[in-house]
Amino acid sequence: MEFDPQLNTLLLEADFWYLVGIGLVIIEVIIGLEFFVLAFGIGAILTGATIDLSLLPSWLVYWERTILVFSVLSLATLLVLKKLIPKGRAKKDINDY
Numbered sequence: 001m002e003f004d005p006q007l008n009t010l011l012l013e014a015d016f017w018y019l020v021g022i023g024l025v026i027i028e029v030i031i032g033l034e035f036f037v038l039a040f041g042i043g044a045i046l047t048g049a050t051i052d053l054s055l056l057p058s059w060l061v062y063w064e065r066t067i068l069v070f071s072v073l074s075l076a077t078l079l080v081l082k083k084l085i086p087k088g089r090a091k092k093d094i095n096d097y
Contacts, residue, residue, distance in 0.1 A: 011063040017048030017070070035081045043074025 010016050024041030031037070047070040051060060060066055 008063045011066050012051065012060070014048040014052035017044045017051065021045035021048060035085060036078070039078035039081050040074045042077045043070055046073045046077070 021041045021044030024037050024044060028035070028038040028041060047066065050056060050069060050073075051066070056069070060069065
């Protein structure tokens with residue numbers, strides 16, 4: 001199974017990850033899924049920054065590794081957000097007797 005070379009170069013571009021990250025953050029603001037999509041948006045932005053700043057220049061030459069970095073950063077961000085932001089506690093409803 002061949003992978004499209006244009007898609008390969010797209011996944012290795014920092015600008016692509018910035019746009020995906022901003023798009024996911026906007027979706028989180030509009031829909032509000034308890035910071036789930038926000039974590040992946042931040043992970044995409046951090047992946048773009050990792051590529052842009054060349055933090056792993058010799059390692060991030062294949063698209064599979066870029067997806068791996070995105071996954072690890074997104075899941076780490078999700079765990080941090082779940083720890084930092086408390087769950088919404090529902091106030092006592094006036095209809096509860």
